[in-house]
Amino acid sequence: MRWGVPLAVLVAGMFMSILDVTIVNVAIPTIQNDFGTTVEDVQWIANAYTLALGVVVPLSGWLGDRFGYTRVYVMSVLGFAFGSALCGLAWDLTSLVVFRIVQAIPGGIIPVITLAMVYRIVPKEKIGTAMGMYGLGVVFAPAVGPTLGGYLVEYVDWRLIFFINVPIGVLGAIAAVLALPAFAPGRAGRFDTLGFVAVASGLFALLLALSEGESWGWTSYRVVILLLYGALSLALFVVIELAVAEPLLDVRIFRHWQFTNSLVLIGLMSVALFSGLFYVSLLLQQVQGLGAFEAGLVMLPQALATAVVMPISGRLYDRLGARWPAVVGLFLVALAAYQLSGIVVDTPRQHITWLLVLQGAGMGLAMMPIMTGGLAAVPPHLVSRAGAFNNVVQRTASALGVAVLTAMLTSHQAQTMAGRAALLTDAAAVPDAGPPGVSPLLGLYAWYQRVDLQVYVVALQDVFLVTASISVLAMFGALLLRSTVRAAGGARQEPPAEPVPEVSIPSPRPAPDADIPEGSRGTVAGADAGRR
Incomplete structure (x- = not known):
């Protein structure tokens, strides 16, 4: 199973990024006491992270196509470790909120890049098993966060919930360089600036309204305006993506x-x-x-x-x-x-x-x-x-x-x-x-x-x-x-109207100069040669 080690490396990196979503929530009361701030203000430790994710996630797929998935993954894991170190060194609430935004930028990219790479390194007949392992980050990480976070907060120090990511991130990046296939940059196309502004601002407004609705009041002007702006921006995003030749996120x-x-x-x-x-x-x-x-x-x-x-x-x-x-x-x-x-x-x-x-x-x-x-x-x-x-x-x-x-x-x-x-x-x-x-x-x-x-x-x-x-x-x-x-020979039998695509190791775009060039190592090269 040549794809087992690369898959484990990808799952470990994604597990680290998603775990941080719930592990920090346990530490918020302790951070409030240390910094002497209010409940409303300290909630921005979580809110800032969520808002930054809403902005960066739509950009992730384009970054992978533009710079290569392996390179973007390694840089994101290192960036997450760096942002975590900054959070652990925060000296007041403002600095911690700013550093959480820095941490969220690579943290939002990692799951998207990981999913795309899983579909490129795993044979199609094993994709269900591989996604079962991938799911450990999606479901298991949030569930284990309260236990690990509670222990670190009560018996060690709340800063360790951030510092613990630093050695994991560095080791994960080294493992990624050694184990992951080299995905060359593909044809990402021209960056869809208008689409990015529309979806990023719309998601930011929507998530901000949801985060602050309880404290600001669900019928307050600020919340209503944010909800309306978010809905209109997302509707405009759909219109833009249907009109441009190279959409950021293809709504089709x-x-x-x-x-x-x-x-x-x-x-x-x-x-x-x-x-x-x-x-x-x-x-x-x-x-x-x-x-x-x-x-x-x-x-x-x-x-x-x-x-x-x-x-x-x-x-x-x-x-x-x-x-x-x-x-x-x-x-x-x-x-x-x-x-x-x-x-x-x-x-x-x-x-x-x-x-x-x-x-x-x-x-x-x-x-x-x-x-x-x-x-x-x-x-x-x-x-x-x-x-x-x-x-x-x-x-x-x-x-x-x-x-x-x-x-x-x-x-x-x-x-x-x-x-x-x-x-x-x-x-x-x-x-x-x-x-x-x-x-x-x-x-x-x-x-x-x-x-x-x-x-x-x-x-x-x-x-x-x-x-x-x-x-x-x-x-x-x-x-x-x-x-x-299963059809004869182990292949999947799907209704003819909507067949299952080839997902063993597909190229990001079906073009002659696809993302997986000739000479890439590991399972990617083998699959590419098989397609030829």
Whole structure:
């Protein structure tokens, strides 16, 4: 398996970049205390990273075509290590936010470039297995982030969550130079400046509105204007891409129904994944009083279940196609979310852990078949552009899902609390709360705290019920995925209207001077010679 080592190098680099999305969230309260800033300001550590990703991801495919995928990958891994070192050296909140933007630029490029290279080094009959390994970065990295981040924050130092990327990045770049095939620059075409400005500014406005909607108010002028501008800019981007000869992101790719359907399903799954991680962590820490590392340990089995099931899902895709692994996986996700909607304040942690394991297994089973099935419908030279769309949808959908569900959580909590607070006409109306001899005022406060926790859990129950509904909706969408079978000789038999493209090691553009020149080493050269 000559492609095994290159694939491992690519997965390690992508794992590092995606892990940083959730591992930093655990450290935000500690960073707030160290820098003496407000909750609203410290959230920009996460928001700045997300906004920068929205700007750079659409550019990733063009950079790979212009400068060569291997070169861009190596430079991105080194750039991510450099940005991480700067974040670890930050002296105040402003410098940390600026350095997070520096870190996000290569961090957004790595997943897109990685996906395009996977489709160039892996034989087509093994692409499902390879994507199962690729999925360890997409699903497993965010799940393991709270555990690793919690340990480093509680027992070492929050700066280590950034410094740890430096040796990993340097070693990953060296391994990439030694193990990855040399992809020469291809024909990237003229840079689509107008399209880039439209999509970058539109995604920036949309993500900013979603990030700040809770604090600014969802009906405030700033949020409404940002949402309108984002929608109009993205609509203008579509018009531009249909008009120019060399688009930055070819929106004609959405003519492939299987790919479009997979994007919708990926968006719905991203909402379920990130909202589950976010709200279960809130439940464990704010309701049950666990520390960051203890909460991470409760959630760790979910990540392990995903890691075990993900390679299996890749093999199932190679044998069965995308439909049934996705349907079964989404059913498990929906079942776990529905069971989580029945939690109470004192739900045993072991019960929560088993439900998270069920959810992690479902995510691991469904995510990669959905993504791989969508990419299989895309022409080979558009895989990098399709990967950019995948990453944009994942980032935007997760931010949108958490923002909308948080707004629903806050509203429901306020309404329920207002109804129960009406019972507090006077202290005499409160039952005995606390030991004898405690003043009625202290008893009233203790009663209020208990009611507040109960109301918060009731609101969380509704959030998990909505997440379950989203997963059921995605499950029905998964029934529309293609179910492939093997033809004689091991090749895939696809409906003639939309055949699976050659994805073993395709060139970025089917032209005489394609991206993989004669003489490239490893599996790329072998596949190129085979095509000749």
